[in-house]
Amino acid sequence: MTSIYIHVPFCAKKCPYCDFYSVPYRKAMAEDYVQAVIRNLHHYQNFDTVDSIYFGGGTPSLLSVKQISDILETCSKDFKLDSTPEITLEYNPARTDINHLHELREAGINRLSIGTQSFSDAQLKLLGRTHTAEQNLQTVRNAEKAGFYNISCDIMLGLPYQTEEILSETLHILTSLPVQHVSAYLLQMEENTPFYTNPEILDNLPDDDTSADRYLQAVYMLEDAGFYQYEISSFAKPGFESQHNLRYWYCQDYLGIGAGAHSCIKNRRFYVPKDVELFCQNQLQEEITISETACNPEEKLMLAFRTSRGVPISSLQPEAQKKLNMLIKNDYVKLKEKDCIALTPKGFAVSNAVIATLLL
Numbered sequence: 001m002t003s004i005y006i007h008v009p010f011c012a013k014k015c016p017y018c019d020f021y022s023v024p025y026r027k028a029m030a031e032d033y034v035q036a037v038i039r040n041l042h043h044y045q046n047f048d049t050v051d052s053i054y055f056g057g058g059t060p061s062l063l064s065v066k067q068i069s070d071i072l073e074t075c076s077k078d079f080k081l082d083s084t085p086e087i088t089l090e091y092n093p094a095r096t097d098i099n100h101l102h103e104l105r106e107a108g109i110n111r112l113s114i115g116t117q118s119f120s121d122a123q124l125k126l127l128g129r130t131h132t133a134e135q136n137l138q139t140v141r142n143a144e145k146a147g148f149y150n151i152s153c154d155i156m157l158g159l160p161y162q163t164e165e166i167l168s169e170t171l172h173i174l175t176s177l178p179v180q181h182v183s184a185y186l187l188q189m190e191e192n193t194p195f196y197t198n199p200e201i202l203d204n205l206p207d208d209d210t211s212a213d214r215y216l217q218a219v220y221m222l223e224d225a226g227f228y229q230y231e232i233s234s235f236a237k238p239g240f241e242s243q244h245n246l247r248y249w250y251c252q253d254y255l256g257i258g259a260g261a262h263s264c265i266k267n268r269r270f271y272v273p274k275d276v277e278l279f280c281q282n283q284l285q286e287e288i289t290i291s292e293t294a295c296n297p298e299e300k301l302m303l304a305f306r307t308s309r310g311v312p313i314s315s316l317q318p319e320a321q322k323k324l325n326m327l328i329k330n331d332y333v334k335l336k337e338k339d340c341i342a343l344t345p346k347g348f349a350v351s352n353a354v355i356a357t358l359l360l
């Protein structure tokens with residue numbers, strides 16, 4: 001069983017905090033790119049049963065419905081699909097059009113991941129987003145009307161000027177909508193982004209304690225609204241966990257297609273260079289993929305610690321097991337059934353330090 005990830009590296013406008021690989025959208029280039037994706041999917045045909053397909057980016061919703069449909073048709077012809085595959089498309093809420101959403105649903109997309117980020121117009125403006133809070137609302141409501149019953153929204157935490165009240169309002173609005181999944185990410189200051197050198201941003205960034213407070217506020221408000229935390233940044237109503245993302249954290253196989261896409265197949269990891277033209281020019285991405293070292297046991301444990309499933313105590317070194325009582329007593333780690341441990345919300349808020357204590 002595997003998952004297919006399709007990277008769509010086009011954006012209408014670069015957000016000033018983002019360091020994901022993307023280039024400005026151009027129609028002709030997008031068409032060449034889709035043809036290259038289809039060519040590569042065909043090359044890997046039948047290599048395994050597929051239980052999820054994920055269009056990530058960039059902004060995959062910039063592709064036409066026909067292009068998305070052609071890619072999905074190739075997947076269903078060339079691979080054996082699981083009986084109920086999860087098929088996700090990351091969606092930019094600048095486009096609220098119900099007909100467009102309906103066409104995507106008809107094309108086979110059954111899960112939307114909407115980049116709402118915040119329901120405060122001031123915060124959206126600060127982030128350089130091209131949509132408003134009202135467009136976020138419209139998109140989610142129209143998605144439900146168009147037949148989407150598995151909707152995820154992204155929100156960002158630890159933003160400049162993000163007071164407890166501002167975040168509270170965003171979470172109140174979000175949890176009143178027909179949304180089944182929330183991904184909540186702390187703002188990361190990435191080098192080579194405009195945010196990294198913007199004095200206004202730098203002067204108003206919250207300190208680590210304040211960011212941890214906002215994170216815990218989100219965890220508890222989402223929990224009260226029925227979203228349980230199943231991963232450090234992921235919250236779901238029961239049964240709506242992202243099957244695709246769980247594969248990454250459980251270290252299971254996934255096949256990435258496209259410029260900048262990563263793959264892990266039977267413990268062999270590789271990635272495609274972040275170069276749209278190079279990807280399109282080559283007949284197959286295999287000609288340009290770069291190998292990475294296989295996941296070692298420590299990396300696997302680090303990934304497992306991101307999830308609420310946690311890790312078996314027996315997988316820890318004896319010295320780490322000795323530190324457990326202190327971490328449990330201070331509410332950073334909790335005991336689970338079957339002799340497993342997992343981080344608590346407080347532990348997730350300082351996960352790097354807790355995991356380092358247990359793995360080093």
Ligand code: SF4
Nearest residue numbers: 011014015018057058
């Ligand atoms: S945050 Fe999303 S929309 Fe903005 S530049 Fe990055 S990939 Fe593109």
